[in-house]
Amino acid sequence: MGPDSSQDAQTVSQVGEFGLIDRVTSGRQQSPGTLIGPGDDAAVLAAPDGRVVATTDVLVEQVHFRFDWSTPRQVGRKAVAVNLSDIAAMGAVPTGLLVGLGCSQDTPTEVVDELSAGMWEEAQQVGIGLVGGDMVSATALVISVTALGDLQGRQPVTRSGARPGDVVAVAGRLGWAAAGLAVLGRGFRSPVAVVGAQRVPEPPYAAGPLAAEAGATSMVDISDGLLADLGHIATASGVAVDIRNELLEVPQRLSEVASALGADARHWVLTGGEDQALAATFPPEVALPEGWRAVGVTAEGQGVTVDGAPYEGSSGWEHWR
Numbered sequence: 001m002g003p004d005s006s007q008d009a010q011t012v013s014q015v016g017e018f019g020l021i022d023r024v025t026s027g028r029q030q031s032p033g034t035l036i037g038p039g040d041d042a043a044v045l046a047a048p049d050g051r052v053v054a055t056t057d058v059l060v061e062q063v064h065f066r067f068d069w070s071t072p073r074q075v076g077r078k079a080v081a082v083n084l085s086d087i088a089a090m091g092a093v094p095t096g097l098l099v100g101l102g103c104s105q106d107t108p109t110e111v112v113d114e115l116s117a118g119m120w121e122e123a124q125q126v127g128i129g130l131v132g133g134d135m136v137s138a139t140a141l142v143i144s145v146t147a148l149g150d151l152q153g154r155q156p157v158t159r160s161g162a163r164p165g166d167v168v169a170v171a172g173r174l175g176w177a178a179a180g181l182a183v184l185g186r187g188f189r190s191p192v193a194v195v196g197a198q199r200v201p202e203p204p205y206a207a208g209p210l211a212a213e214a215g216a217t218s219m220v221d222i223s224d225g226l227l228a229d230l231g232h233i234a235t236a237s238g239v240a241v242d243i244r245n246e247l248l249e250v251p252q253r254l255s256e257v258a259s260a261l262g263a264d265a266r267h268w269v270l271t272g273g274e275d276q277a278l279a280a281t282f283p284p285e286v287a288l289p290e291g292w293r294a295v296g297v298t299a300e301g302q303g304v305t306v307d308g309a310p311y312e313g314s315s316g317w318e319h320w321r
């Protein structure tokens with residue numbers, strides 16, 4: 001953390017808006033592409049490629065995280081990770097982050113310090129920094145992260161380029177965060193791996209640019225569920241997607257948690273969000289890049305099926321549903 005502008009302060013209202021901004025911005029090492037960082041009316045980042053990739057995801061307390069389930073540092077990491085995975089899903093690398101934070105006046109300054117520390121931790125995994133943001137009073141704790149990225153000369157990999165006959169592949173974990181959500185939801189707080197996955201995703205950041213270089217025809221990150229997010233590729237590309245159960249590994253760890261809870265591990269793998277894995281389609285002649293595994297195929301048609309049949313039940317998370 002940067003220097004404490006008010007050593008004995010307990011809440012954000014005692015430090016004030018600008019004190020809070022000082023706390024989270026001072027003493028931070030920005031990446032060399034940051035021409036102007038926090039402190040002016042806007043940041044200025046180098047855009048080596050001439051194009052800028054931009055994405056925003058908002059996280060709300062009680063909807064996306066709970067402080068009795070996760071520490072503020074873990075929430076900070078997750079808020080950044082879910083945005084960095086969207087950059088990766090375009091085949092880009094991240095260049096900088098902007099963070100909007102809303103919190104009530106009695107929020108302990110330590111919570112903001114730790115959120116900020118978590119965001120910086122995740123940002124530094126990919127060598128970037130927080131170049132700006134905003135702080136406002138709010139009735140619920142809300143975090144809005146905007147990530148910017150660079151395509152490094154590659155074409156963006158959209159959701160709309162899949163062709164019939166492509167191979168559907170994934171990189172990263174599937175179902176782990178959903179299993180962790182089930183564990184936490186039943187009141188267990190044990191630090192098992194799946195709970196760790198729900199608290200802090202580990203998106204396969206490098207797999208996005210690798211897929212783009214290998215010639216992926218479409219790509220998406222899995223925030224809502226494999227079937228739900230492949231549905232966006234199916235719709236945008238005008239193809240049918242079929243997931244093959246025999247290709248879809250259900251990790252032993254998930255099966256163990258599922259049998260302890262009386263749940264279905266395969267359902268978590270097919271429909272669980274928040275692992276921020278990547279799913280992409282590749283022409284059949286392409287060798288899958290490192291970290292990618294085939295899970296299905298595309299065909300003429302529409303919609304997403306599992307072994308040729310529509311999936312019974314919800315295919316993933318949808319707000320307000």
Ligand SMILES: Nc1ncnc2c1ncn2[C@@H]1O[C@H](COP(=O)(O)OP(=O)(O)OP(=O)(O)O)[C@@H](O)[C@H]1O
Nearest residue numbers: 054055056057058082083086220221222223224273
């Ligand atoms: N309020 C909005 N105004 C304009 N565009 C929006 C708005 N909300 C979402 N979008 C756009 O709609 C598209 C789909 O958004 P969505 O949030 O579902 O994607 P995502 O961020 O990949 O998924 P998730 O939020 O589950 O991580 C994105 O291109 C997003 O920028």
Ligand SMILES: Cc1ncc(C[n+]2csc(CCOP(=O)(O)O)c2C)c(N)n1
Nearest residue numbers: 057062063064065066223224273274317
């Ligand atoms: C307290 C609590 N309750 C439920 C969940 C589960 N959850 C929330 S949002 C989401 C999908 C991605 O969201 P978005 O589409 O906004 O990116 C999922 C699976 C959670 N993480 N924490």
Ligand SMILES: [Mg+2]
Nearest residue numbers: 056057058223
């Ligand atoms: Mg979104």
Ligand SMILES: [Mg+2]
Nearest residue numbers: 086220221223
């Ligand atoms: Mg996404």
Ligand SMILES: [Mg+2]
Nearest residue numbers: 223224317319
């Ligand atoms: Mg979503």
